[in-house]
Amino acid sequence: MNSKYTTLLNNLNEQLNFIDLEIDDQIKKCEQAIAIILKSIKELKKVTSKINFKSQTEEIKFFKEIKPQFTSKLIYFNRVYKIEMKKPNGGNRILKKYNNNELLKLKAFFDSELEFYQYYRSGSTYLDYKYFLRGKFDIKLALDSYYFETDTSFSTSHDFKVATILANDLIQLYLENQLIMIDNKDISEKSQRKPNIKLMWTGSKVALTELLYALHSEGVFNNGAVDLKDIAEYFEHTFEIDLGQYRRAFLEIRARKSERTKFITSLNETLLKRMDNADDIA
Structure with missing residues (x-):
């Protein structure tokens, strides 16, 4: 130049x-x-x-x-x-x-x-x-x-x-x-802006593990660009719970002979029931 x-x-x-x-x-x-x-x-x-x-x-x-x-x-x-x-x-x-x-x-x-x-x-x-x-x-x-x-x-x-x-x-x-x-x-x-109440997971660890895998499979966090391990650690931190060997727990869930998605199915049935009850009230 x-x-x-x-x-x-x-x-x-x-x-x-x-x-x-x-x-x-x-x-x-x-x-x-x-x-x-x-x-x-x-x-x-x-x-x-x-x-x-x-x-x-x-x-x-x-x-x-x-x-x-x-x-x-x-x-x-x-x-x-x-x-x-x-x-x-x-x-x-x-x-x-x-x-x-x-x-x-x-x-x-x-x-x-x-x-x-x-x-x-x-x-x-x-x-x-x-x-x-x-x-x-x-x-x-x-x-x-x-x-x-x-x-x-x-x-x-x-x-x-x-x-x-x-x-x-x-x-x-x-x-x-x-x-x-x-x-x-x-x-x-x-x-x-902290919430007025602290939420604790009072369901079973197996249920939370089932939810963890379902959410990860659906890709609802960061457009699916997040590891299962990161979601598990987030759940553990948020709910102050130790999921332990959640991968092993998933193998046990997968090996169920009947109703493998027991918790997810229960969520679906409970929500549908609530919707039906709301329709009745209306």
Whole structure:
């Protein structure tokens, strides 16, 4: 990379790091970051206008690798600014839905630009002469309308798309971190809301073992992505009970000559009876 480009990028990163450390308010942070990035891009444009690229390879490198490092930051902070400004007032459930919707927007961009995304991510170069040389646009390459309004001396048909891909990676991390923070807040709030009564398992260990295997077989915990051992330990901790050799107990259950699912069947019959009684009362 040209030493002037390196200096510009290093200075920009230092200023953005300083803002990140000094400003906690996300909206104010974005406002200051955008102002700094715009100045840096303006300086980058001035430096570039004074340099004649020695070859097409050098020009391609600038618009494919160097310029997007600047413009991706502008896209990122501008998008985060809009996300924060439009964030709804509400509880954790509303905020989770909002952030997940923003993630869906990123996926929509990925889906609409899949062909170029795969080209760029795979490190392909065979179309670089069309994508990253000025004045070499091809209308058949699904150009965005804004390209025709840009300064063609400082833009190619796809350098902004590269910047958007880089920015979207950061935006995805930002949104995922927001969701993690909401989940942690949920956990914290739930841990503070303790039940008024302590529940003890007063049924037999064999019955609980039967229930344990049934729930694990149904895959009701973590979309089925959890080990039987983890569920057993959770039951033992929650109900303060030692299930002992529950795997051996399951073998004995499986070997029953009649009514192997004795407890599950009893649950079903009891619930149906309760439903029938409720119908009678109604």
